[in-house]
Amino acid sequence: MEAVAAEDGWCVVTGGRGFAARHLVEMLIRHNMYCVRVADLGPTIELEPGEQLGVLGEALHSGRAEYISVDLRDKAQVLKAFEGAEVVFHMAAPNSSINSYQLHHSVNVQGTQNVIDACVEQKVKRLIYTSSPSVVFDGVHGIHNGSxxxxxxxxxxxxxSATKAEGEALVIKSNGTSGLLTCCIRPSSIFGPGDKLLVPSLVDAARAGKSKFIIGDGNNLYDFTYVENVAHAHVCAERALASDATVSEKAAGEAYFITNMESMKFWEFMSLILEGLGYERPRIKIPAFVIMPIAHLVERIYKLLAPYGMKVPQLTPSRVRLLSCTRTFDCSKAKDRLGYEPIVTLQEGLRRTIESYPHLRAENIPKTKREGPSKASIYLGSGRVADTLLWKDKKLTFTTLLVLIAIYINFIASQNTIVTALAKLLLFSSIFLFIHGFVPAKILGYTVEKMPTSWFHLSEDMSHQIALSVASSWNLAVDGLKSLAQGNDWMLFFKVVLSLLILSFLGAFSLQNLYTIGLTFAFIAFYVYEKKEEEIDGIFLKMHSFGCKLISDLNRKFLSSKKVD
Incomplete structure (x- = not known):
């Protein structure tokens, strides 16, 4: 690619702080093609440490580049951003994982129309639109070597995808309007250094133990495109449109697939990244039809909870389809009309990508060593109960389990009445205590611990403490009822209602089921909590925050409706 003197010619890159756009901006500056106007939503440009000392930082300092804050939905802002520009690279688009029609239509369709109108009014010569291969994907049928x-x-x-297709159609239709030449670039599955979606989400899944799964049969082929090749394709398109009439007429008004021209299995590509960073490759295959109902449920939950701060989930129906279908494309047209060929191979692109994420490598996972007892141990009293339920003393744990199972078989599973169960319990206790009392202190070399009578004695202090505890609990309950009767404490009301609902839910279970569920929960839940303390605490904090916000919103709506009445 020949470098062209920038002189005073300006180009604009919309969405210029996006992943692929940053690489294009640097390429344009590095090859001295144009002075670059970086247009994006942020009020100011915040350079990363590497950019401050790089070509972008230097260009901003020297005046060969400038930043302008633009909302594409505001035509006046777009007109101002395009003043004096010869070329516009329209790369701005919302996050594709947010499946909101209003958001995507306002930017990808209405915003793109504003871009076209501004190009015409400001007499911009060339417009290159960054589209997507998804504009021809229906989410059901795979695409093999699509043209x-x-x-x-x-x-x-x-x-x-739907709004991207609408935006692309608008750009192609506008070709030739008042001398404006346009074309559309469809880069497939962009990857490379600086990506904040693909690699970080893969690593998050690996660290959470979710990267072991393959959705589908794992044989679906894909075309990936290294980010520098995407930037190069945009430059090739601009150069083709700027060429003589024969070349520009042939290139203008068209859409072009852009890939690395090296198709490979989707899950093999993901495995290479994970292995390169020190994680295990996916190996367990789950059919897409099995995971799809779960994805639909996750998406519905997100629609309900998104207003309360829920993050965009990774598992959505559209993403499941993308992960399990074949999507490969033919780049012959781009090669013929734009002169595009990849400048970085897939293998080299993978190497550069993996090397650019040293902080995400498996060996760099921060090791957090807990100091002192765990929260689970503290909640359980840090004594024998904690040692039993947290499996610290395995002999004690198994002994306790055997005793509880014996109780279940003799008293619970037999479905005795309460009186019969108590009578049996007292009978077995009496027999045990009697036998334990007359056996010698040593039998066949084994020492038999005798139970001191103090275990069964209730001192005056202990009696006094129990009485105070009962009285205190009673007074707290009465105070709560008084507060509830005043009708002012909504938080207390919701707590009481929730507690009673939980109690009524538990009351629907038989004693047999409650005993089984309770035992299973006690011996598994505390153990799991101790091992995954931070993750579980984080989930509960999010749930608490959501609950508080929900109650606050309901309370505010109720009070406002009360004032209206």
């Missing part, structure tokens, strides 16, 4: 002759499907996989 640009593929039509838009009747329905798309998600709102992002």
């Amino acid at each position: 640009e002759s593929l039509p838009y499907p009747p329905s798309h996989n998600d709102h992002y």
Whole structure:
């Protein structure tokens, strides 16, 4: 690619702080093609440490680049951003994982129309639009070596793809309007250094133990594109449109698939990244039809809880389809009309990508060593109960389990009445105490510990403490009832209602089921909590925050409706 003197020519990169756009901005500056105007939503540009000392930082300092805050939905802002520009690279788009029609339509369709109108009014010569291969994907049928002759499907996989197709159609239709030349680039599955979605989400899944799963049969092929090749494709498109009439007429008004021209299995690509960072490769295959109902449920929950701060989930129906279908594309048209060929191989791109994430490597996972007893141990009193339920003393744990199982068989499973069960318990206790009392202190070399009578004695202090505890509990309950009767404490009301609902739910279970569930919970839940303390605490904090916000919103709505009445 030949470098062209920038002189005073300006180009604009919308969404210029995005992943692929950053690489394009640096390429344009590095090859001295244009002075670059970086347009994005942020009020100011915040450079990362590597950028401050790099080509972008230097260009901003020297005036060869500048930043402008732009919302594409505001045409006046777009017009101002395009003043004096010769070329516009329209790369801005919302996060594709947020499946919101209103958001995507406002940016990908209405925003793109504003970009086209501003290009015409400001007499911009060339417009290159960053589209997506998903514009021809219906979410059901795979695409093998697809060409640009593929039509838009009747329905798309998600709102992002559908609105991208609308935006692309607008750009192609505008070609030739007032001398504006346009074309559309469809880069497939971009990866590389600086990506904040693919690699970080893979590593998060690996650290959470979720990366072992393969959705589908694992044989679906994919075309991945190294981010520098994507930037190079945009430059090739711009150079083709700027060429003589024969070349520009052939290149303009068209869409082009862009890939690394090295198709491979999707899950093999993911495995190479994970292995390169020191994690295990996926190995357990789950059919897509099994995971799809769960994905639909997750998406519905997100729609309900998104207003309360729930993050966009990784498991959505559109993503399941993307992960299990074949999607490969033919780049012959881009090679013929734009002169595009990858400048970085897939293997080299993978190497550079893996090397750019040293902080995400498996050996760099921070090792947190707990100091002192765990919360689970503290909640259980840090004594014999804690040692039993947390499996610290395995002999004690198994002995306790045997005793509890014996109680279950003799008193619970037999479905005795309460009186019969108590009588049996007292009978067995009496027999045990009598036998334990007359056996010698040593039998066949084994020492038999005798139970001191103090175990069964209730001192005056202990009696006094029990009485005070009962009285205190009674007074707290009465105070709660008084507060509830005043009708002012909504938080208390919701707590009481929730507690009674839980109690009524538990009351629906038989004693046999409650005993079984309670035992299982006690011997598993505390043990799991001790091992995953931070993760579980984090979940409970999020739930508590959500609950508080929900109650606050309900309370505010109730009070406002009360004032209206």
